[in-house]
Amino acid sequence: xADRAELVENTLEMIPEGVAVVDRDLRVAFWNQSARAxxxxxxxxxxxxxxxxxxxxxxxxxxxETSLESGRxxxxxxxxxxxxxxxxxxxxxxxRDNLGMRIGTAVVFHPAECLDALPHGxxxxxxxxxxxxxxxxxxxxxxxxxxxxxxxxxxxxWITVDQAxxxxxxxxxxxxxxxxxxxxxxxxxxxRPTEYLGRWGEDEYLVISHxxxxxxxxxxAQTLAGLARTADFRWWGDRISLTVSIGAAQAQxxxxxxxxxxxxxxxxxxxxxxxxxxxxxASEVDACSPS
Numbered sequence: 380x381a382d383r384a385e386l387v388e389n390t391l392e393m394i395p396e397g398v399a400v401v402d403r404d405l406r407v408a409f410w411n412q413s414a415r416a417x418x419x420x421x422x423x424x425x426x427x428x429x430x431x432x433x434x435x436x437x438x439x440x441x442x443x444e445t446s447l448e449s450g451r452x453x454x455x456x457x458x459x460x461x462x463x464x465x466x467x468x469x470x471x472x473x474x475r476d477n478l479g480m481r482i483g484t485a486v487v488f489h490p491a492e493c494l495d496a497l498p499h500g501x502x503x504x505x506x507x508x509x510x511x512x513x514x515x516x517x518x519x520x521x522x523x524x525x526x527x528x529x530x531x532x533x534x535x536x537w538i539t540v541d542q543a544x545x546x547x548x549x550x551x552x553x554x555x556x557x558x559x560x561x562x563x564x565x566x567x568x569x570x571r572p573t574e575y576l577g578r579w580g581e582d583e584y585l586v587i588s589h590x591x592x593x594x595x596x597x598x599x600a601q602t603l604a605g606l607a608r609t610a611d612f613r614w615w616g617d618r619i620s621l622t623v624s625i626g627a628a629q630a631q632x633x634x635x636x637x638x639x640x641x642x643x644x645x646x647x648x649x650x651x652x653x654x655x656x657x658x659x660x661a662s663e664v665d666a667c668s669p670s
Contacts, residue, residue, distance in 0.1 A: 388409070391409070391411050392411050392412055394411065394413060394487075395413055395489075396413055396487050396488060396489045397411065397413045397414035397416075397417045397418065397486075397487070397488045397489060398410075398411045398413065398414060398485065398486070398487055399411075399414050399430075399437070399485070399486045399488075400474070400483055400484070400485050400486070401430065401438065401483055401484050401486070402482070402483045403481065403482060403483060405429060405430065405438055405484075406427055406428060406429055407422075407425040407426055407427065407428060407429075407430060408426070408427075408483060409422075409426075410422035410425050410426065414488075417467075417488065417489065417490060418434060418457070418459060418460060419459050419460030419461055420434070420460050431458075431460075432458075433457060433458025433459070433460075434457050434458065436455040436456060436457055436467075437455060437457065437467065437469050437486050437488060438471075438484070438486070439455065453468075453469060453470075453573070454466055454467065454468050454469075454522075454525070454530075454531060454573070454589075455467055455469060456530075465490060466490070466530060466531055467488050467489070467490060468488065468489055468490075468573050469486055469487065469488035470486070470487045470488070470572060471484055471485070471486055472484065472485045472487070510575055510576065510577030510578075511577060511578075512577060512578065512579055512580075514577065515575060515577045515579065515585055515587065518575055518587060519535070519587060519636060519640075520636060522587065522630075523630060523636040523639070526630050526632070527632055531589065531591075532589075532590075532591050532592075532629065532630055533587060533588060533589050533590070533629075533630050534587075534588050534590050534593070534596040534627060534628060534629040534630060535585060535586065535587055535588070535627070535628055535630075535639060535640065535643045536585070536586040536588060536596070536599070536600050536603065536625050536626070536627050536643065537579065537583065537584075537585055537625070537626040537627075537628075537640070537643040537644050537646070537647040538566070538583060538584040538585070538586065538603070538607075538623050538624070538625050538626075538647065539582055539583045539584075539623065539624050539647055539651060540558065540559065540562055540582060540607070540621060540622075540623055541621075541622045541623060541624055541651065541655035541656060542558070542619065542620075542621055542622070543555055543558070543559065543582035544582065546558055546619065547582075550614055554614045555582070557612075557614070558612050558614075558619070558621065559578070559582065561610050561611075561612045562584075562607055562610050562612075562621060562623070563576065563578070563584060565606050565607060565609065565610040566584065566586070566603050566606055566607060568606060569599075569602050569603050569606045570586070571589070573589055574586060574587060574588050574589065575587040583647075585643075586603065590629075592629070593627070593629045593660055593661075593662055596627045596628075596629055596660075597627055597658060597660050599627075600625045600627045600658045601658055603623070603625065604622070604623055604625055604656070604657075604658055607621055607622060607623040608620075608621065608622055608656075622655050622656035623655075623656070624647055624650035624651040624655045624656070624657060624659075625646075625647060625650060625657075625658045625659070626642075626643045626644060626645065626646025626647030626648070626649065626650060626659050626660075626661060627643065627646060627658060627659070627660050627661065628640075628642040628643035628646060628660075628661035629661070629662075642661035643661060645661070646659040646660060646661045646663070647659070649663070
C-alpha cells in the first residue's frame with residue numbers, strides 16, 4: 380500500500396498543472412511542485428495549514444452540500460507569494476471514502492495564460508452536465524464584470540439546430556427534444572474543461588468560450604459545427620441529418636453584456652437565414668448594419 384501511495388504521489392508531482400489536496404477542514408494535505416512554481420508557495424510551508432489568504436479563492440464554493448463530481452472549471456484571481464495578482468483557471472473534485480463520505484477536495488489549477496495550450500474536446504469533463512439558463516446567465520455576468528475590469532477576454536456562440544422547427548412539426552415534440560439532447564452531448568465533446576454549454580431558449584444553445592480573439596472564436600465555432608454534423612440521430616429507424624447555425628461574438632470593453640448577446644443572436648439569425656450550416660461572426664453583421 381505504501382508503494383502504491385508513493386507511486387500516486389510521484390505521478391502527481393510530474394503533472395505540469397498545480398495540484399493541491401485539502402482535508403475536510405480545508406487544511407492543505409498535498410501540494411505538488413507545479414503548485415509551488417505557479418504560486419511561489421512551497422509545500423513545506425503549507426502542509427497541515429489553511430490555504431494562504433491570497434489563494435483561498437481557489438476553494439470558493441466548497442461546502443458540505445456542494446457537488447463537485449463534475450470537476451467543472453472556473454477562473455479566479457489569486458495572489459502570488461511575491462504579492463502580485465494573477466488569474467488562475469482551476470477545477471475542484473470531491474474526494475470520498477468507500478462509504479461516500481467526503482474526506483477532502485482536490486484542486487487542479489494553472490495560470491490563465493496557459494489556457495490556449497489546452498486542446499478542445501480532450502478531457503470530456505463537460506459531457507452529460509446540464510447547465511440551466513439561469514446558471515449560464517450568472518456565469519456570463521461574472522465573466523463580463525471581470526472582463527471590463529481588465530480580466531480575461533471571452534466570447535459567446537449562439538447556436539440553433541437548423542432542423543429543429545421542421546422536426547417538431549413532422550415528428551413531434553418528443554423527437555425534437557431527443558434530437559436536441561443528442562446535439563448537446565455531441566457539442567460538449569468539443570469543449571475545453573473551462574467552457575460552458577447550455578440550452579438557451581427552446582431550440583437553441585449558448586456556449587461560453589475563453590477564446591482570446593474573434594478569429595480564434597470563429598475557428599472554435601467551425602469545430603462545433605463540424606461536430607454537430609456527426610451527431611447520429613435516428614428516430615424510428617430514420618436517420619436524420621443535422622446541421623447548426625452559429626453566431627459568434629467576442630466581448631467588447633465598450634458595451635454591455637446585453638449587447639454582446641444581441642450581437643451573437645443577430646449573427647446566428649444571419650447564418651440561419653442564409654440557409655443554415657454556417658458560421659457568422661458578429662463583426663460581419665456589424666459591418667453590414669447601417670450606422
